[in-house]
Each structure stands twice: as structure tokens, then as C-alpha cells.
Amino acid sequence: MKKLITLLIVLWILPLWLFAQRSSEAGIFIGVSNYMGDLAPSPLAANETNLAFGGQYRYMFNPKVGLKGSATYGKLTGSDANVPLQNPASNVRRWEMKTGILEAALQAEWHPLGASRYNNAGVYQRQISPYLGAGLGLAFGSADVMVPKNDPTRFPESDAKSAFLVFPLTVGIRFDVTESLILAGEFSVRSTITDYLDGISKNGNPGANDHYMFGGISLLYLIEADFGASHRN
Secondary structure, X not given: OXXXXXXXXXXXXXXXXXXXXXXXXXXEEEEEEEEEOOOOOOOOOHHHOEEEEEEEEEEEEEOOEEEEEEEEEEEEEEEHHHOOOOOOOHHHHOOEEEEEXXXXXXXXXXXXXXXXXXXXXXXXXXXXXXXXXXXXEEEEOOOEEEOOOOXXXXXXXXXXXXXXXXXXEEEEEEEEOOOOEEEEEEEEEEEEOOOOOOOOOOOOOOOOOOEEEEEEEEEEEEEEEEOOOXXXX
């Protein structure tokens, strides 16, 4: 059974390498960050949107399949004042939190409308392509929870963590500005397996894990492209 699974994987990957029009690109990302957790409403509080930025590298095995690595930093904030209707006592509690989140992630991407950048005559063709991505990442952040001085609750909680495994899901669209410059816009939700992204769990809603998101644009430069002997850029 293991040999059969290995063979199927090889048969799937091999065409990507043998018949691919491979390319690689790298650039910068700038956008916004936000979060869903114990000090945020559902789906999110617009007034807690903060700046995010980072770098990206994408390797395209062919026009439809890619692999993206990214390093992103964003600020996350939250407050009881955002959820007065869901929790009337929150007006009295007045808890707030802030944290910086540094994430490294790797995502597999599918570009369903992806096509060759060059036609059979070797002439460049501008591309516009939506895409979907999913993957795995590691995020680091230590939330600072701010409570009134007379609040009897003590922070940080004993089980609080500063490193988190995350699962990014991304939807985006990319298009060529020039033959060598690519602009991409994307929105991505990061699912976590912890309730301590905001530093609160036992004193909040321990039954629901926290999430955070990035959204913005990337400007990428085409570093290298291999389109076969007759179609190199």
C-alpha cells in the first residue's frame, strides 16, 4: 500500500517538473491585520484593524500550481468595548489587549485560470489570475492584557503561550503590471489551535480558539523563469 501511495505521488509530481513552465518571484507585502477572539466580536471589529507588512517568495511549478513562502508581521488589538451587546458585563470589566504577531508560513497555491506567460511564438502575454492557497505556519507573539487595577483577575494566565501553530487559508488575485513586475491582492484567515492568541482563555471563552487575518497587496519581481529552450524571457 505504501509503495502504491508513493508511486501515485511521484506520478502526480513528475509532470510538474518535466513539462512545467517554472518561474520564481519575490517581493514585499503591505496590508492590514485583525483578529477574532475573546476581546473581539464576530466576525471582527473594524476599529481594531492595524498595519501589517512582510516579504513573500513564490515558486510556480507551472502556471496553475505554486508554492509560496512568507514572513509577515502584524499588530493585533482587542477590547471589551467592541462587544457590549454580546456581553453586558464587558462595559464594567474594561479589558484590553495588544500584541505583535510574527509569522512564517508555507502555502500550496492553485491558480485555476493560470496560463503561460508566453505564447507558442515566444511573445509575452499579460496574465490575470485568481488563486487559492492553504498551508501551515508558525506564529510568535506575547499578548499584553490590560485590566483595571481593582480587577481581581490575574494575568498572564498560567497556560499562556507565545508560539502558535497556524493554518492559513488564502484567496487572492494576481496580475502582471509589466513583464517583470506582478501585483497581487489577497485576504487570508489564520486558524489556530490555541485560545491564547490574545492572552485570555480561562477568563474568557475557553471553548473557542482564536483566529487572525491578513489582507493587503504584494508587489513581486519575477526573478527567474524557465519556459523551455525556445521561450526564455
